[in-house]
Amino acid sequence: MTASADGRIKIIIDTDIADDIDDAMALAFALGSPEFDILGVTVVYGDVTTRAKVTRKLLDAWGRSDVPVRVGYERPMGYDWQPTAVPQECSQRDAVADDPPLVDPSRTAPAFIADCVRRHPHQVHLLTLGAVTNVAAALCAEPDLASLIPEIRSAALGRHPCPPEGWGPGWNVRYDPIAAQCIARSDVPWTTTCGCGDNSVTQKQFQALKTSGRPADELLLDLVVLMNRHKFGFNPAIRSIEDVRAASVGDVAVLASFLIPQQFAFVGGRVEVAPDGQSRFTPDPQGPHRVPSATPLPGTYRDEILHRLMGKRL
DSSP states (O other): OOOOOTTTEEEEEEOOSSSSHHHHHHHHHHTTTEEEEEEEEEEEEHHHHHHHHHHHHHHHHTTTTTOEEOOOOOSTTTOOOTTTTTOOOOGGGGTTTTTTOOOOOOOOOOHHHHHHHHHHHHTTTEEEOOSSSHHHHHHHOOOOGGGGOOOEEEEOOOSSOGGGOOOOOOHHHHHHHHHHHHHHHHTTEEEEEESSSSSSEEEEHHHHHHTTHHHHHHHHHHHHHHHHHHHOOOOEEEEEEGGGEEETTHHHHHHHHHHHHHHHOOEEEEEEOOTSSSSEEEEEEEOOOOEESOOOOTTTTHHHHHHHHHHHHH
């Protein structure tokens, strides 16, 4: 892990926010964690316009209008959707239905990533919470970036539990296997996590957020409700946060793994990605890739997640 002169970790978060709720939870976790210096947020997959608007709304609610948001790739490398990965409407689209589209007068997501890496060589950790298309595109366009990136850290594992010998690809790999192959073959240090273990927050945390009085917490709860109302077809019974039992925080593992690395017990090796997204991990202490050998995010960490979502220590 590489930190800047002030001790903070420079990161770019690449996300498919506005569908599952754990992306928004992870972004809020990062915003509430002083250990991170967020250089920008890039969005990927499907309705990137809505994803960018939800990102902007959440950043603004945190008072972080200074953080750039850049729109990335709608489709995977190879263009065609994988059979099980055709995008649906974003479940949280109603939260930004009346917001104007973001105007990005500068650069697209891959170019933004490349620019940040060149301005801060060997310092910018690229954190991917969705498909790795934007990062792979940056590497393909400018291959010499690979030597300037200290690490790509991704939510990419899909088997539970997740010791190295049981490692399997998650949706973020299977959605764009060509992009995952690019990352694996670039030899950039690539750390992958999974949201296995006790990976949800429940009514205890919801009620603490509800009573905080912070606009950012109110927005986060609205996104939780919208996801549960629309994700699996319209469910009119979901009217308020009291109607939701729990919300996934799986993607928070990507951020939390910097703060509690001992909980993840990463093992070095090499990942190979097949054309269909199936993957193989070969242990090797000298390999450029790492996967967790322990179940991350213990139940006791949920209160720590809450502290950071609220932007304060309780």
